[in-house]
Amino acid sequence: MTQHPNSPATGPKSTAQMAPAQRNILLFTGMASLLVMVGVLQSWNVAFSILNMCLISAIMALGVNIQWGYAGLFNVGVMGFAALGGLAGVVISMPPVDAAWAAGGLGVVMGLATGIVTLVLGMMVWRRGQSWGRWRYAATGAIVVIGYILMRSLADPSVDAIEAVDPARTGYLGGLGLPIILSWLVGGIFAAAAAWVVGKISLGLRADYLAIATLGISEIIIYVLKFEDWLSRGVKNVTGLPRPVPYEIDLQANSWFIAFADHLNLPLVDASSLVVKICYALLFTVVLLAVLWLSETALRSPWGRMMRAIRDNETAANAMGKNVTKQHLLVFVLGSAVIGVAGAMMVTLDGQFTPTSYQPLRFTFLIWVMVIAGGSGNNWGAVLGGFLIWFFWIEAEPIGLWLMDVVTSGLPPTHWLRLHLLESAAHTRLMTMGVILLLVLRFSPRGLIPESRR
Amino acid sequence: MDAVLNALVLIGNYIVVPGLAYGSQLALGALGVTMIYAVLRFSNFGHGEIMSFGTMLVIMATFAMQDVGISISPLPTALLALPVGILGAVGLCLLIDRYVYKFYRQQRASPVIYLIVSIGTMFIIGGLIRFIIGPKDRNFADGERFIMKASAFKANTGLAEGLAIKTAQGVTVLTTFVVVGLVFWFLNYTRTGKSMRAFADNEDLALLSGIDPDRVVRITWIITAVLATIAGTLYGLDKSYKPLVYMHLLLPIFASAIVGGVGNPLGAIAGGFVIAFSELAITFAYKKVAAYLIGDGVLGDGLLQLLSTDYKFAVSFMILVIVLLVKPTGIFSGKTL
Numbered sequence: 207m208t209q210h211p212n213s214p215a216t217g218p219k220s221t222a223q224m225a226p227a228q229r230n231i232l233l234f235t236g237m238a239s240l241l242v243m244v245g246v247l248q249s250w251n252v253a254f255s256i257l258n259m260c261l262i263s264a265i266m267a268l269g270v271n272i273q274w275g276y277a278g279l280f281n282v283g284v285m286g287f288a289a290l291g292g293l294a295g296v297v298i299s300m301p302p303v304d305a306a307w308a309a310g311g312l313g314v315v316m317g318l319a320t321g322i323v324t325l326v327l328g329m330m331v332w333r334r335g336q337s338w339g340r341w342r343y344a345a346t347g348a349i350v351v352i353g354y355i356l357m358r359s360l361a362d363p364s365v366d367a368i369e370a371v372d373p374a375r376t377g378y379l380g381g382l383g384l385p386i387i388l389s390w391l392v393g394g395i396f397a398a399a400a401a402w403v404v405g406k407i408s409l410g411l412r413a414d415y416l417a418i419a420t421l422g423i424s425e426i427i428i429y430v431l432k433f434e435d436w437l438s439r440g441v442k443n444v445t446g447l448p449r450p451v452p453y454e455i456d457l458q459a460n461s462w463f464i465a466f467a468d469h470l471n472l473p474l475v476d477a478s479s480l481v482v483k484i485c486y487a488l489l490f491t492v493v494l495l496a497v498l499w500l501s502e503t504a505l506r507s508p509w510g511r512m513m514r515a516i517r518d519n520e521t522a523a524n525a526m527g528k529n530v531t532k533q534h535l536l537v538f539v540l541g542s543a544v545i546g547v548a549g550a551m552m553v554t555l556d557g558q559f560t561p562t563s564y565q566p567l568r569f570t571f572l573i574w575v576m577v578i579a580g581g582s583g584n585n586w587g588a589v590l591g592g593f594l595i596w597f598f599w600i601e602a603e604p605i606g607l608w609l610m611d612v613v614t615s616g617l618p619p620t621h622w623l624r625l626h627l628l629e630s631a632a633h634t635r636l637m638t639m640g641v642i643l644l645l646v647l648r649f650s651p652r653g654l655i656p657e658s659r660r
Numbered sequence: 661m662d663a664v665l666n667a668l669v670l671i672g673n674y675i676v677v678p679g680l681a682y683g684s685q686l687a688l689g690a691l692g693v694t695m696i697y698a699v700l701r702f703s704n705f706g707h708g709e710i711m712s713f714g715t716m717l718v719i720m721a722t723f724a725m726q727d728v729g730i731s732i733s734p735l736p737t738a739l740l741a742l743p744v745g746i747l748g749a750v751g752l753c754l755l756i757d758r759y760v761y762k763f764y765r766q767q768r769a770s771p772v773i774y775l776i777v778s779i780g781t782m783f784i785i786g787g788l789i790r791f792i793i794g795p796k797d798r799n800f801a802d803g804e805r806f807i808m809k810a811s812a813f814k815a816n817t818g819l820a821e822g823l824a825i826k827t828a829q830g831v832t833v834l835t836t837f838v839v840v841g842l843v844f845w846f847l848n849y850t851r852t853g854k855s856m857r858a859f860a861d862n863e864d865l866a867l868l869s870g871i872d873p874d875r876v877v878r879i880t881w882i883i884t885a886v887l888a889t890i891a892g893t894l895y896g897l898d899k900s901y902k903p904l905v906y907m908h909l910l911l912p913i914f915a916s917a918i919v920g921g922v923g924n925p926l927g928a929i930a931g932g933f934v935i936a937f938s939e940l941a942i943t944f945a946y947k948k949v950a951a952y953l954i955g956d957g958v959l960g961d962g963l964l965q966l967l968s969t970d971y972k973f974a975v976s977f978m979i980l981v982i983v984l985l986v987k988p989t990g991i992f993s994g995k996t997l
Contacts, residue, residue, distance in 0.1 A: 411984060414775065421982065422915075432970075516918060571783065574779075631793075634791075637786075638783070639783050640783025643776070643777075647777060648763060
């Protein structure tokens with residue numbers, strides 16, 4: 207039986223003394239003042255880069271919250287879906303490499319088409335063949351093997367040809383050359399498609415299977431992005447993605463902007479990068495508010511009530527005639543799509559796509575800690591968690607380093623223990639995340655902003 | 661005739677021998693996962709890190725022994741250091757169980773909560789390991805490197821291809837054989853083992869007949885820690901020790917356990933070998949084998965490789981997907997111990 211921490215049977219009674227609304231406002235004000243503090247103490251540029259990542263993290267956390275908070279589905283593959291969103295950034299926005307298309311575009315497209323046809327044929331034969339006995343396995347297997355060999359023989363020469371086209375600068379097919387904002391939507395669609403496949407395979411079985419299957423698919427997505435150079439340039443990275451906002455250089459050359467910076471009494475360089483960051487922040491806020499509004503509306507709708515019913519008692523919901531597996535699939539796809547959107551936004555902000563930067567700790571488990579610490583099942587909680595945990599994630603390393611420095615200050619500066627501890631401070635993040643996760647789950651399983659009872 | 665023999669030797673050298681060793685390591689790992697699943701009923705994501713933790717202690721003990729000059733050459737010193745790692749890992753597992761899992765057992769929490777908690781423990785152990793030994797690569801295999809060298813094999817048989825067996829591979833297979841034998845003897849012939857099986861089979865019935873649940877859980881953790889340390893050390897001897905690698909081993913280990921039927925020890929072992937051999941067989945380049953059997957270049961000048969070795973972990977995933985689609989209960993229908 208699946209039991210969510212928020213289900214009435216096990217969740218501790220809400221004992222908030224303060225009115226919840228007041229408390230929430232206080233929490234968000236506290237978060238805002240943390241950012242303001244960074245702005246005043248360090249610099250507003252730093253504060254706004256933290257804010258931008260906070261906004262993206264909040265959207266990712268909303269996506270995970272849709273899966274975990276609404277439906278109790280455990281997705282260990284957030285990283286993969288975020289990376290697919292990032293791939294959309296490349297595929298949509300980069301200019302197409304005409305030479306590469308001429309060299310092998312046709313072969314790759316035909317190879318991909320063969321792959322898809324093989325899959326569809328294989329599935330059809332598998333479905334139809336329920337009464338064929340052993341022949342069912344043989345026929346499906348033969349189709350898959352023949353299709354695979356055909357696909358490889360069609361695509362392989364073209365792939366080599368594409369990767370040989372000016373490998374230092376391109377060596378891949380490039381993208382469609384469309385505005386990068388479009389990729390946010392497409393990133394969502396990519397992630398949703400992958401989620402549909404994984405969900406179709408592993409939902410309806412035990413909860414562990416979804417976790418393991420998503421762990422697997424996310425690793426494989428990263429491997430594909432790392433090694434399929436024709437698609438994403440692999441470890442050579444794609445840099446210089448076009449931006450939806452002005453470039454600093456252009457701003458600095460603009461006479462109107464020079465006057466504006468003068469008026470603010472800021473150095474020109476600082477002012478331009480600050481304005482760029484604020485532009486991003488505005489765009490991201492719009493997306494965050496849209497996703498938040500949609501999720502809240504969905505949560506309040508009859509559909510949301512049904513999802514909670516399924517989460518809290520699958521058997522009863524099933525008995526009421528709700529198709530549990532189908533709803534789980536839907537909610538899993540929706541949540542992954544939101545993660546994909548956030549992934550595309552992050553690549554847009556970075557201006558580059560680096561497959562090696564996708565680490566499970568940073569992209570899967572950090573998001574999980576955000577949702578659980580913020581309050582699973584509550585969208586505002588997920589947003590707050592996204593902000594707060596990202597803030598501390600960024601600040602954990604300096605704090606850890608400072609802590610080690612203080613602890614070992616009694617030792618001579620070249621003592622081996624001191625050196626070792628200072629060197630290891632970088633790994634404190636891993637442990638801190640684990641400790642936070644365990645502590646929150648144990649002592650405050652409903653998170654900072656608990657799900658409200660309806 | 662020589663051509664066929666050469667082809668067979670090639671396959672033996674690149675698939676059979678490494679497959680037996682890798683399969684043994686996976687089997688030991690999967691056996692631990694499956695035991696936890698059968699008794700505590702969750703998939704332990706922290707298993708890879710427990711393996712890594714035990715191995716780390718073994719490495720440190722090995723280095724200490726090497727400094728003092730203790731060795732059991734031609735065998736690797738790590739075998740002698742194994743008890744240190746086992747003790748440490750057992751202590752760690754019992755501590756974690758006492759301070760983390762016990763609470764959720766009393767709450768009768770759902771498996772998903774255990775899953776998330778196990779991920780939390782994974783981080784803490786992982787952080788601890790990187791803190792103590794750092795993220796660097798460590799090679800701790802010593803003693804004789806080969807049981808049989810490729811050149812010696814070539815000289816003795818007169819074949820063009822050589823068959824090499826590393827000491828680590830031989831040690832792995834032998835150790836696995838002994839350990840698995842002991843585990844099965846324990847489960848089938850001792851009173852404690854039988855009580856564990858009873859507990860795994862039907863918790864309530866086991867409680868009614870007076871089996872102490874805490875004791876069963878403790879013993880399960882002890883066995884898991886022993887298996888994990890041995891598996892991790894053997895893997896480290898065979899390849900080399902790197903903390904990051906053990907996290908990537910989780911997927912093949914889970915796949916092995918599920919292929920065999922989660923909760924079924926026999927299945928875990930079969931699953932380990934299925935995954936290991938498929939991984940090697942699918943990522944092996946058959947070009948040279950084909951050259952021996954049907955002549956050079958008949959099938960074109962490709963490597964005749966089904967999947968590049970970059971994707972070796974994808975193989976476990978594909979097998980997992982096939983099992984989930986075709987027979988979700990695994991080869992040996994699971995959930996018995």
